Amino acid sequence: MTSCSVVLEAPVQRVAIFGGTHGNELSGVFLVKHWQKNGAEIQRSGLQVTPFITNPRAVKKCTRYIDCDLNRVFDPDNLGRKVMEDIPYEVRKAQEINNLFGPKGSDVAYDLIFDLHNTTSNMGGTLILENSGNDFIMQMFHYIKNALAPESCPVFLIEHPNLKYATTRSIAKHPVGVEVGPQPQGVLRADILDKMRKIIKHGLDFVRIFNEGEEFPPCTIEVYRIIEKVDYPRNKNDDIIAIIHPCLQDQDWQPLNKGDPVFLTCDGETIAYEGDSTVYPTFVNEAAYYEKKQAFVKTVKVKLTAKGLRSSSS
Amino acid sequence: MAALQRLQPVSHVAVSGGTHGNEMSGIYLVKHWLREPSALQRDSFSATPFLANPLAIERCVRYVGRDLNRTFTKQFLNSKATQDEPYEVQRARKINQLYGPKGSAQAFDFLFELHNTTANVGACLIASVQDNLLPMHMCHFIQTHCTLGHYPILLYNLPDQEAYSISSVAKHGLAFELGPQPQGVLRADLLTQMGALVACALDFIDLFNKGTTFPAFETEAYRFIGSVDYPRHPDGELCASVHSKLQDKDFLPLRPGDPIFQTFSGEEILYQGHATIYPVFINEAAYYEKKIAFNKTEKCSLSIPALQRE
Numbered sequence: 001m002t003s004c005s006v007v008l009e010a011p012v013q014r015v016a017i018f019g020g021t022h023g024n025e026l027s028g029v030f031l032v033k034h035w036q037k038n039g040a041e042i043q044r045s046g047l048q049v050t051p052f053i054t055n056p057r058a059v060k061k062c063t064r065y066i067d068c069d070l071n072r073v074f075d076p077d078n079l080g081r082k083v084m085e086d087i088p089y090e091v092r093k094a095q096e097i098n099n100l101f102g103p104k105g106s107d108v109a110y111d112l113i114f115d116l117h118n119t120t121s122n123m124g125g126t127l128i129l130e131n132s133g134n135d136f137i138m139q140m141f142h143y144i145k146n147a148l149a150p151e152s153c154p155v156f157l158i159e160h161p162n163l164k165y166a167t168t169r170s171i172a173k174h175p176v177g178v179e180v181g182p183q184p185q186g187v188l189r190a191d192i193l194d195k196m197r198k199i200i201k202h203g204l205d206f207v208r209i210f211n212e213g214e215e216f217p218p219c220t221i222e223v224y225r226i227i228e229k230v231d232y233p234r235n236k237n238d239d240i241i242a243i244i245h246p247c248l249q250d251q252d253w254q255p256l257n258k259g260d261p262v263f264l265t266c267d268g269e270t271i272a273y274e275g276d277s278t279v280y281p282t283f284v285n286e287a288a289y290y291e292k293k294q295a296f297v298k299t300v301k302v303k304l305t306a307k308g309l310r311s312s313s314s
Numbered sequence: 315m316a317a318l319q320r321l322q323p324v325s326h327v328a329v330s331g332g333t334h335g336n337e338m339s340g341i342y343l344v345k346h347w348l349r350e351p352s353a354l355q356r357d358s359f360s361a362t363p364f365l366a367n368p369l370a371i372e373r374c375v376r377y378v379g380r381d382l383n384r385t386f387t388k389q390f391l392n393s394k395a396t397q398d399e400p401y402e403v404q405r406a407r408k409i410n411q412l413y414g415p416k417g418s419a420q421a422f423d424f425l426f427e428l429h430n431t432t433a434n435v436g437a438c439l440i441a442s443v444q445d446n447l448l449p450m451h452m453c454h455f456i457q458t459h460c461t462l463g464h465y466p467i468l469l470y471n472l473p474d475q476e477a478y479s480i481s482s483v484a485k486h487g488l489a490f491e492l493g494p495q496p497q498g499v500l501r502a503d504l505l506t507q508m509g510a511l512v513a514c515a516l517d518f519i520d521l522f523n524k525g526t527t528f529p530a531f532e533t534e535a536y537r538f539i540g541s542v543d544y545p546r547h548p549d550g551e552l553c554a555s556v557h558s559k560l561q562d563k564d565f566l567p568l569r570p571g572d573p574i575f576q577t578f579s580g581e582e583i584l585y586q587g588h589a590t591i592y593p594v595f596i597n598e599a600a601y602y603e604k605k606i607a608f609n610k611t612e613k614c615s616l617s618i619p620a621l622q623r624e
Contacts, residue, residue, distance in 0.1 A: 030552065030555070030578065031578075033551065034578040034579075038579065062602070062603075120496040120498075120499050182496070183496075184432040184494070184495075184496030184497060184499075184599050185496060185497055185498065185599065186432075186497065186599035186600070186602065187432050187496075187597055187598075187599045188552070188555045188556075188597075189555065189556075189561060189597065190555045190556060190557060190558040190561060190576055191558050191561065193555060193578075194558075239345070240342075240500075243342070243500045243501075243502050243505065244500075244501075244502060245502060246502045246503050246506075249501060249502060249503065264502050266346045266350075285499055285500075285501070286499075287496050287497065287498035287499045288498070290374075290498065291374075
């Protein structure tokens with residue numbers, strides 16, 4: 001293997017694991033609280049791993065957020081906003097988190113943040129990729145997918161000119177979203193917790209192996225890239241007049257073709273998908289997205305290639 | 315077996331959705347019926363749909379001040395209005411005025427309440443332990459005529475405990491509890507099933523009003539006997555989740571020694587009771603704050619006499 005095909009990446013020293021970015025997504029909340037009491041499981045030699053509850057007031061109330069969605073306010077405007085009396089709680093929190101684990105975009109920001117989420121959608125254990133140019137994360141995801149096989153571990157790429165959002169984890173050099181479902185808001189399921197726990201274990205194992213000097217050859221991973229959000233059909237009062245069709249319900253990551261049922265109206269009529277090409281829907285019927293006007297998102301399958309990777313200190 | 319029982323015909327029927335503002339099947343159905351009531355009309359009567367907790371529905375939360383479905387006791391219904399009382403206490407009094415008063419001759423004949431749960435109960439029929447003639451015949455009719463599934467009967471209150479749910483405002487009532495469905499989510503399969511249950515129940519009332527004799531029968535029911543909380547740290551935080559072997563096993567037998575919880579450190583906690591029970595509402599989101607991981611029920615057999623209208 002020639003050295004010019006290998007990316008040298010700085011060793012990863014500071015890692016954070018965020019839970020409770022949405023206060024009613026309980027797997028991350030309880031894992032972080034457990035690790036704060038007993039962190040042995042997440043320690044790796046040479047690595048500082050900090051578990052952290054990002055939205056404590058929302059966690060206490062077991063609600064997604066207090067004033068606004070924390071996972072949408074890590075953009076420069078909100079991070080730089082002047083702190084006044086009436087600043088939304090989550091914007092204030094975002095600035096605190098940016099001070100502790102960032103600043104976003106700077107050299108002193110944390111190397112890696114895992115942000116733990118649940119969804120009511122049947123997405124299984126999904127890894128969220130923000131940037132298709134991040135070889136380190138793509139190699140990590142390749143490692144995690146292999147470790148979990150034959151269990152599937154879809155990778156959701158949210159890179160998009162206007163659909164990408166400013167996440168809590170985006171303050172780190174390497175942001176990793178972990179989205180496990182289906183789990184209702186406010187419910188803690190043992191099987192879902194277990195799945196999330198395994199993903200973190202393998203992610204941290206990858207970091208340790210990377211830091212110890214292992215060279216990861218170039219690899220390809222199949223990802224699902226977001227292309228469009230689809231709302232529920234609504235009437236002129238903005239009421240939902242059709243719901244996710246039973247044939248689409250729970251079918252996250254399965255191909256959706258022209259003519260396939262998508263929605264069911266109150267009168268029992270089927271609304272079919274009219275696009276010409278196959279798409280892969282996800283976040284199908286996520287509770288928190290009704291207010292964001294999102295019944296599901298459409299993705300397309302894309303193969304990404306990650307360059308070979310090695311720690312620059314090895 | 316007791317002789318044929320007679321009851322007055324049923325003319326005033328109401329169907330409530332959104333007693334809890336984030337249980338979406340009933341909310342969506344009632345909103346639909348408010349626009350298009352034809353599905354609730356029968357030859358001998360029409361049922362009135364209504365949204366029980368509009369403010370909670372607007373905010374898509376279970377309740378705003380206190381759980382509306384624990385507020386239909388005489389203590390709350392007869393209490394004097396105060397400035398700072400919870401929103402739901404006002405709502406309960408209003409609902410009691412419209413569809414009650416509870417315990418009086420003017421009360422509606424029948425009130426249905428539509429619920430969802432995050433627990434894997436399937437579709438269960440919930441009645442109060444005291445009101446066991448008309449609702450039991452209705453349940454039996456549903457079980458034998460509504461073929462979309464299996465419909466266990468749950469008696470929700472203790473024998474000496476006042477019925478506290480919204481349907482207790484009327485002379486007779488029944489709750490349809492469908493799950494699992496996350497709060498704030500509308501699943502088409504459960505919506506269809508709930509619509510079919512209501513339709514079947516209204517068909518029963520219509521047949522009853524027309525003079526049909528419903529013969530005596532024996533039925534199995536699950537009777538509430540208590541609840542089990544999560545293991546907690548001294549500060550009240552959970553230190554374990556429902557065990558994966560108990561998760562989703564509503565209405566299946568739980569024997570002494572069976573695992574019920576698993577701690578975050580991986581230890582199993584076993585059921586310490588003396589007898590087999592039938593857990594229901596296993597891992598319901600709204601019950602964490604009520605300190606209930608699951609409810610315990612025991613199976614019982616009910617003998618229900620024949621029924622005909624007066």
